[in-house]
Each structure stands twice: as structure tokens, then as C-alpha cells.
Amino acid sequence: MAKKENRKRIEILALSGIPEVAEGDNIGDLITDAIERDALGFCEGDIYVVTQKIVSKSEGMTVPLASVVPCSEALSISLKTGKDPRLVQLILNQSKGIVRLDEERGVLIMETHHGFICANAGIDASNVPGEDTVTLLPRDSDASAKEIHQRLSGVIPVNHFSVVISDTFGRPWREGHLNFAVGSYGIAPINDYRDTIDAVGKPLNVTMVATVDIVAAAADLVSGKATNTPVSIIRGLDYESSPLGINQLIRDREKDLFR
């Protein structure tokens, strides 16, 4: 199926049949079970792209809003934005700070504890069963990726593979959302071409490629927003192994022109 060919060909495969995930479920086991059921096989270099939602569910990062008591700051932001004050409280709990607050549109762009800048600190209610129940991002999403990687190691018959955890964010300046990497293990987050010469012998202008973000975005081509396809496999990509995680992608505040 995925035999080595001379031409460059990468496959993105949807892994079907991952069941609804509950706290304590092991994502690594769910992946191997589904791959065997789907007869997709295992190839050297496979990248398992897992959506944040099921990682958060497996780690118990779901919160019923009824359990949250909003503080005065949350109540004040709720009044301004029209957002549920309990949701605002959770957003504040998950964040280092507010990056932008748009009262008119009810938009809260936060910097999460991980350093991600995104709406609502990555808290999301879609695809979470239960009235008024939301998921938070995994506490340490690189650690979550590593844990899935370790569970698969020795079980699946390949040595070189990696795990990327993805989440859907908006962007400044452009409409529409796409998936970004929020955790990774086993794949270099950034490809550095700083000592590379291009096809006409000039140094490359674009020197750092955000490999794991590209992988996360690409995986979404088969996952779909409304269907239950929380794991995709990227097969055939030539990449460097690395224990480094997503913090490599977080730009230092003092280098950032858009805070």
C-alpha cells in the first residue's frame, strides 16, 4: 500500500472507529485497535495526529459549567461580552493573560499557560457530550504526546514514528480556522534551513519551517469538523526524530510584534 516509490507521495489517512473517549481511556490503545480494525498497517515514519478533544477527555479535562463559581473579574467580563460567566472563569483559570478583549463581538483572545494565543484559551464545547460541559486543553500537551508515543512504542512494529496533538485556532488577518499543533513527540517541531542553499544557489529566505503545524493542518483534510474522526495518520513524510516539543514554536514575547 505505502511502498517506497521514486516519486514523492504522502498519504493522509482517516482512522475510523475511535469510540467516544472517556476519562482514563488510553489513546495509544484506541489507536492500535483502530489501525488493526481498519487494516491500515504500520509504516516507518507514520505520524499519528490526534485532536486535542479526545486527549483532553481521556485526561479528565472536561468540566461541567455547573461546577464553576465565577469570580468578580469573570462576572465583569461576562457582562461586557455576553459570555457565560462560568465559561469566562474557566478561560481565566487556563490563561496567563488576556491578549485581546472585543466586547462588541464577545471575543476573548487569551495567552494560555502553555503560551498558545487563541480564542477562549482553547476551551470548547463542541463534540463534548453533556449539557454545558466543555473541554480544557491538556495540562501539558507535549507530555500527553509523549505518553501516547510511549504507549505505542514496542507495541507497534515500527521504530520511527511520532505523535502530534492538534487543535483548531483562528488567525489574525485571515478568516477561517485551521488546525495547529499543540503538542508533539518524536518529530522535530521546526525544520531549520538556515544553512541551506536553494535550487539556484542562493541562501533561502524562509529558513524555519513549522513542520508540526503543517502536519496538524494537513491531517484535518481527512478528519472533518462534524464527523467523529479524531485521529489521522500522515504516512510517507521524511522528517527528523526529536524529543523536542511544541514550546519550540512559541515565539518569545519580546520578539513578538503582535501582542
Added chain:
Amino acid sequence: MAKKENRKRIEILALSGIPEVAEGDNIGDLITDAIERDALGFCEGDIYVVTQKIVSKSEGMTVPLASVVPCSEALSISLKTGKDPRLVQLILNQSKGIVRLDEERGVLIMETHHGFICANAGIDASNVPGEDTVTLLPRDSDASAKEIHQRLSGVIPVNHFSVVISDTFGRPWREGHLNFAVGSYGIAPINDYRDTIDAVGKPLNVTMVATVDIVAAAADLVSGKATNTPVSIIRGLDYESSPLGINQLIRDREKDLFR
């Protein structure tokens, strides 16, 4: 090769053997020639992702810096940033305005005439032959995509296909670059899920998916920065045809929180 299967599988194929492109070359013809040489065939729904660089070259959007006379504004910015004043002049010519100017790091983030917000207004020297020669973005990159589409229509044996033109941009907050769509034809730029219910029966939070940006990012997985692979094919994606272009992705200034 790309037969319809029950499982969801998308292929990203590198199209090899596109020669160095010169002004007046027809990108559509180069694509059909290369596909026939590579025996990749044509499938319904194929998306041809073409890097901006060869489109600009074919349209004569290359400029030797020696032909540029910088004005006083360009000279002043050049003194502050250390950039070549002729390059600064070209950047100003291509732009509606400066979004950020970081003197210390020599960074110029511009809003281009198209409405893209990117470093140096998308002007780039890598993979352009000739000392001190740069490419500008295509004047109207949706029109460029449409032109390639029209050239392929009737020549290739499929009815449903599309063209996306990609370029490499950085992002705020995150290190590393990736490819974005700067022009498209034949594919809905955004997938709108605003009336969609998720797998557990709730309305989706993420409602607008930036399909062409995902396609552009994914195509880069096979193109590589230092190799000469300016065209990739995305095969197997289920998408809506559309004559709408990339301006659908440009967020209105008054809705943007990060200018």
C-alpha cells in the same frame, strides 16, 4: 492508483520535472507535460497547488534591484532597518501600508495591495536566478489561478479540479513559516459549517474552515524549500467547486483585532 475506497485517504503528490520558469511560459502547459511525464494521471477533484514563485516568474514579476531608484521614504526605512533601499522601495510599491516596522530586527510587516499581511510584501529573492533579482507577488493571484484553470480545462480529462497558488508566510506568536493560499480558483476558499451539528448533536463552535489555506500548507509537505518542486497535487479531497477567490479569506480591517 487513486481508486475510490471506503476509507478516507488523501494523497499529496510532488510533481517533478517542472523546468526553470521564464516570463511568458504557460504554467498550465508545464503542469500537463509534467503530469504526463510522471505518469501521475488525472483524477476528478485534483487540486493543483502552485507556488507563487513560478507564477510570478511566468508573469514577468521579477525585478532586478539595479532597476529600482529608492525614494526618500525607502532610504529612511533602509537606514533604520539595514535593508537594501531598492528592496524597501519595491516593498512600499507593493503595499497599502506598513503594519509593523521593527528597526532592531529589520522586519517589515506589510499589508499588500491584495490585503495579505506578510513580511516584505511577499517579495522574495530565493529560487530566483540572477544576482539581486527578486520576485513580486502576482498582481491578481486569483486571476492567475483562474488563468491556469482555464488553460487546463478541456485539455485534461476531468471536469472537477482546482488551482491554488501558495506562498510562504510567517505568523504572529509562533515561530516557523508555512504556506498560505494567495490565490485560488475552482475550490470554495472557506467551508462554512455554521448550520452544522457535531457528532454529539451540539452546534459546532468552529464554523468556518480555511480550506484553501489547509490545502496550501499540506502541499508543502512534498515540495520542500530547497528542492525544485513548485507544483504539488492534492488528490482525494472532497470539496465544493467555487469561482470565489482568496479575497474571501481577507478579514475586514474593522473586524481585525491585530492591526
